[in-house]
Amino acid sequence: MNHVFTKELLPCLLCYDAPCSQHCKEGMDPAKIIRSIRLENRIGGMEKIRDCCFSCDAPCEKHCVLHRKLPIKHIMENFYDYKTMRKFTYDKVDLSTEICGIKIENPFLLSSSVVSSSYDMCKRALQAGWAGVCFKTICMMDIHEASPRFSAVKSIDGAFVAFRNIEQLSDHSLTENFAIFHRLKEEFPTKFLLVSIMGRDEEEWRYLAKEAEKSGADALELNFSCPNMTEEFTGSDVGQIPELVERYTRVVKESVSIPVISKLTPNVMTMSPAAEAAKRGGADGIAAINTIKSITDLNVIHSLDGEVADSNILVGGLSGPSVKPIALRFISELSQNENLKGIHISAMGGIYTWIDAASFIALGAGSLQVTTAVMEYGYRIIDDLVEGLQLYLAFHKLSSVKELQGALLNRVTPVTEIERDYVIYPKFIREKCVGCGRCYISCQDGGHQAIKFENRVPTLDPKKCVGCHLCIMVCPNESVVSSEIKVKKQPIQ
Numbered sequence: 339m340n341h342v343f344t345k346e347l348l349p350c351l352l353c354y355d356a357p358c359s360q361h362c363k364e365g366m367d368p369a370k371i372i373r374s375i376r377l378e379n380r381i382g383g384m385e386k387i388r389d390c391c392f393s394c395d396a397p398c399e400k401h402c403v404l405h406r407k408l409p410i411k412h413i414m415e416n417f418y419d420y421k422t423m424r425k426f427t428y429d430k431v432d433l434s435t436e437i438c439g440i441k442i443e444n445p446f447l448l449s450s451s452v453v454s455s456s457y458d459m460c461k462r463a464l465q466a467g468w469a470g471v472c473f474k475t476i477c478m479m480d481i482h483e484a485s486p487r488f489s490a491v492k493s494i495d496g497a498f499v500a501f502r503n504i505e506q507l508s509d510h511s512l513t514e515n516f517a518i519f520h521r522l523k524e525e526f527p528t529k530f531l532l533v534s535i536m537g538r539d540e541e542e543w544r545y546l547a548k549e550a551e552k553s554g555a556d557a558l559e560l561n562f563s564c565p566n567m568t569e570e571f572t573g574s575d576v577g578q579i580p581e582l583v584e585r586y587t588r589v590v591k592e593s594v595s596i597p598v599i600s601k602l603t604p605n606v607m608t609m610s611p612a613a614e615a616a617k618r619g620g621a622d623g624i625a626a627i628n629t630i631k632s633i634t635d636l637n638v639i640h641s642l643d644g645e646v647a648d649s650n651i652l653v654g655g656l657s658g659p660s661v662k663p664i665a666l667r668f669i670s671e672l673s674q675n676e677n678l679k680g681i682h683i684s685a686m687g688g689i690y691t692w693i694d695a696a697s698f699i700a701l702g703a704g705s706l707q708v709t710t711a712v713m714e715y716g717y718r719i720i721d722d723l724v725e726g727l728q729l730y731l732a733f734h735k736l737s738s739v740k741e742l743q744g745a746l747l748n749r750v751t752p753v754t755e756i757e758r759d760y761v762i763y764p765k766f767i768r769e770k771c772v773g774c775g776r777c778y779i780s781c782q783d784g785g786h787q788a789i790k791f792e793n794r795v796p797t798l799d800p801k802k803c804v805g806c807h808l809c810i811m812v813c814p815n816e817s818v819v820s821s822e823i824k825v826k827k828q829p830i831q
């Protein structure tokens with residue numbers, strides 16, 4: 339199944355307590371099914387569709403908040419047909435794994451942020467199936483947050499592409515937060531409680547670490563990476579100075595007996611110096627990435643459009659889908675570093691679906707953390723993260739997360755080793771091509787003028803084609819694919 343097939347689901351608003359599901363006479367949950375498919379857990383979603391849709395008068399569509407604009411019945415019927423063709427069955431794979439020797443039921447934790455900032459929020463997330471939480475960073479500074487504090491780059495259907503925040507740390511009192519840790523650990527003894535701390539000097543690091551341990555933390559995450567701090571030599575300032583990372587990690591390590599994970603900043607060229615410094619300081623794990631310094635929006639520009647202008651242009655931390663490629667690069671760098679062998683890597687940065695999760699694990703991550711996807715879609719995404727990953731492991735006959743861990747690291751190819759003697763031509767799938775000519779435009783203006791476009795039919799001139807695959811990338815209909823055949827390059831005459 340390709341993305342074109344799932345495009346008809348895009349108008350679905352992924353409602354809270356969706357009326358379509360409430361009104362299904364057969365007790366099916368079309369909202370959940372659509373959400374699963376949108377979040378790439380297609381098999382898991384389709385498994386839940388029953389054939390009752392074929393004989394139904396679709397009250398789901400009648401009660402949909404889009405007023406019959408979403409063809410839910412047709413979507414269900416289509417996916418039911420697809421499901422019967424696939425006949426995929428699986429045994430659920432146990433996703434339990436560990437962080438620094440402590441068992442967790444699956445690799446998914448909330449990352450330290452607004453999503454994990456109160457007792458009630460953490461409780462709901464743990465009940466929903468998250469294996470643990472990394473609580474919002476606690477500190478001894480006075481935190482005064484700004485309003486508004488978020489902005490986003492969005493895709494045409496309104497989904498976050500990139501998300502920017504200028505938020506700092508927990509603005510609850512330490513007494514309140516320590517009480518929350520006690521309560522969470524008492525009520526959820528098998529869940530993983532990671533407490534994120536940030537000090538301004540050794541004394542503060544030591545104090546916070548000891549008190550967090552006393553309050554029930556299973557492990558500590560040291561925030562060397564928040565890019566929004568106003569005090570000098572806190573947050574990402576520290577993460578950019580390996581000597582400070584080592585010093586503060588050591589201070590904490592010497593103060594507690596629970597595992598210590600240093601959370602590093604991506605606002606550097608390479609993360610290895612800080613990660614190695616953390617290891618020298620005694621860190622049991624590295625967490626990455628925190629957000630990337632950015633400007634998402636020059637709001638003043640909108641004023642030309644007649645919209646209300648916010649005249650401040652703010653630098654903040656970027657997260658969400660667009661940072662995933664950068665995060666994956668850092669995780670592979672850490673996993674490949676021989677000096678860091680054996681250290682736990684807790685990865686984050688743009689994890690929305692089980693495919694993202696599997697990618698981070700395959701590049702060496704031992705656990706995964708999520709914020710932006712939860713801010714956008716809620717704690718409920720855990721269902722599809724877990725089920726999708728279980729299905730993937732089952733499909734590839736892998737019996738645990740550990741078996742996948744690092745499995746694709748040897749495929750990360752240095753630039754010096756990229757094969758450059760062959761061309762792999764694109765191939766047009768005639769039955770699917772609708773003749774839009776997008777491949778032609780891009781090849782003309784961004785490629786090598788190798789596509790001819792006559793009578794709305796694209797054809798390839800292999801003498802000009804260099805096999806860059808831009809046409810495949812831009813085709814909106816997935817009707818240009820790789821031929822997969824390597825042809826030796828002709829010497830230039």
Ligand SMILES: Cc1cc2nc3c(=O)[nH]c(=O)nc-3n(C[C@H](O)[C@H](O)[C@H](O)COP(=O)(O)O)c2cc1C
Nearest residue numbers: 449450451475503627628657658687688708709710
């Ligand atoms: C609103 C917001 C608040 C955050 N607060 C913290 C924090 O207090 N401590 C911390 O270590 N990271 C914080 N982060 C960073 C996240 O934990 C995470 O590292 C980053 O957002 C990348 O993951 P994501 O793409 O899943 O959001 C925050 C992120 C966001 C979006």
